[in-house]
Amino acid sequence: MRKSSTRCTVCSAPLAPALQTGRPRRYCSATCRSAARRQRGREQKQTAAAVQRRCSTDLAGQACGREVEYRLVVHGQDTRICARCYDLTLQYLIERGVVASAVEVYAVAAAGPGSSGVTGPFSVDHEPDSGSELRVLFIEDDDRVRHALVPVLNRRGCRVLSVANGRQGLEAAYVNELDVVLLDLGLPDIDGIHVLRQLRAVSDVPVIVVSARGEVDDRVLALTDGADDYLVKPYDVAELLARMKRVVRRYTAGLKVDHVYDDGVLRLDSFRRKAHVAGVELILTATEFRLLEVLAHQAGAVQSVEKLLARVWGEPLGADPDRVKFAVSKLRRKLDMTDLGSDSLVSARGVGYLYQPPHPHRERVRTQQGRATYGHSARVLEILNAQDRVVRLGEIVVDLTQHEVRVAGRQVPLSRKEFRLLTMLASSGGAVCSRENLLTEIWGRCGGWESRSLDIHIATLRTKLGRPELIQVVRAASQDRSTEDECPRDRVFGYRMPKPHGNR
Known part of the structure; x- marks a missing residue:
């Protein structure tokens, strides 16, 4: 049996005499x-993090195990791969016809010599047809x-990204957000026609063929296989730029709606x-805008x-997740000054965040002092504002205005x-209010303690009103109404009150 230590494993201070029972x-x-618990964490x-930094590709039953350099998200599935497996994976996805919009690529580290050198999408904040930079693949x-x-x-x-062969061109067009592709056929x-066909199977980015092949058959074949324009070498740079802007303008005309979120x-x-x-410009930093954009375009998720x-x-992998929390906190403070309110950004504890779009016909609720309120208290105030100010039940x-009964x-x-x-x-109009809804709106959660508290409040309310039959119990099995207090709690679906009358 191992002899217990007489010194603290953290600070080496002498330990108190050990008890005869229990752990040493x-x-x-x-x-x-x-301190020891934090160190273990x-x-x-x-x-x-060390496990996540190893390539997850499985080759012939053996894990690759190389250093992770890329992170691929395909249809929401996260994959971490090395530089060698990166090229093979992109070729496989392109051959399988997986559309580029379903694939997101992020560089984790500098690409090795075996990769195509494409390290992720362009990050350009502009409108392509407004005279700003065009993102071009040559x-x-x-x-x-x-x-x-x-x-x-x-x-x-x-902003031009140039590559020297078709394979690199396909990969670059597949993982980058581009405005136009300039493609040589030779x-x-x-062959450039094969590149065009494969690219059209996975992406709808505009393509202009720039080639020395000037025969009619070559031009017809390229335009038939998906090229947006065809320019024969030699050409003037001014004409090339005019054609690029024209195809981009025509392409983005149908995409502007997709790039505008409006709820x-x-x-x-x-x-x-x-x-x-609500028509008022909200000043955001670039990071805050991107954060709100990602959340809003996936509203409710x-x-x-x-x-x-x-x-x-x-x-890259292993980044500090606290920066997300701080950014959300700053964004909430700015939204709190608007009609949208900070409660539109909802925390999913231990998972992430979501944007909750407003109800189309619901205005933000404020107290008499003008302070914005959120959560279940806002829901109660919303009911107070929406319903008649006086409810009569016999x-x-x-x-509801003076908070008197x-x-x-x-x-x-x-x-x-x-x-x-x-x-x-009383404001439900005679409809049944489920226990879950009451607990969520008033207590904020549906736990065991809250459920018992609801039972106590229902019983107290019946006693104070002196009319127990007004608050009717709805059973879970048949949802029939009952006024019996002996109805088991696990069989109670909810409660209801008669439809009010004589409101003013």
Whole structure:
């Protein structure tokens, strides 16, 4: 049996004498115990990060195990691969016809010599047809042509990515967000027509063929197979730029709607990087806009912290997730000053965040002091604002403005939760209010303690009103109404009150 240590494993201070029962002492104080727990947590994170930094590709039953350099997200499935497996994976996806819009690529580290050198999508904040930079992919095997044309296009307001063969061109067009592709047909590895056909199977990016082949058959074949324009070498740079802008303008005319998010309150223009709430411009930083854009375009769906780090910050694996939390906090403070409110960004604890679009006919609720409210309290205030200000149930009068309840002219004192409970039941118009809905709206959760608290509040409310039959129990099995207090809690579906009458 191992002899227990007499020194603290954290600070090496002497330990108190060990008890005869229980586990041997390892720490001299709660402070050292907490420090050891934090250290174990850091070591576990480091171990998990080390595993994630190894290529997950399985070859013939053996894991690749090389250093991860790319992160691929295909139809929402995350894959981490090395530089060698990167090219093979992209070729497989292209041959299988997986559309480029379903694939997201993020560079984790510098690409090795075996890769195509494509490290991720362009990050350009502009509207292509407004005279700003065009994102251009130039596929040309002649070094002299590339070295002559690329600087000219850069000076004319383009950002050009040039590659020398068809395979690299397909990969670059597949993983980058481009405005136009300039394609030569005479490529060393793959014929340009074949590149065009494969590209058209996975992407609808505009393609202009720039080739020395000037025969009618070649032009007809390229245009038939998906080219948007055809220009025969030699050509004038001004004519090439005019054709590029024309095809981009024609292409983006049908995409502007997709780049504008509008739910009636929030409007985001992804081209101009402008945000408006209820017609008022919202000033955001570039990071805040990208964060809100990612959440809004996936409204109602939880976006994981890892996905937000990759899509908003482009961070490699192991990045600090706290930066997402801080960015969401700053964004909430700005939204809190608008009609949208900070509660539109909802936290999914342990998972991520989601954007909850506003109800089309619902305005933001404010208290009499003008302070915005959210969550279940806002829901209760919304009911108060939407319903009549006085609800009459026989001898019972509920004044929603003064927060008073009178029975036969006598005021009945109620707690805040009791009044909210009575308000929801009385304002339901005779409909059944489920236990789950009551717990969520008033208590904020559906736990065991809250469920017992609801039973107590229902019983107290019946007693204070002096009319137990007004609050009817609806059973879960047959949903028949009952006033028996003996109805088991696990069989209770909800509660209802008679439809109010004589409201004013």
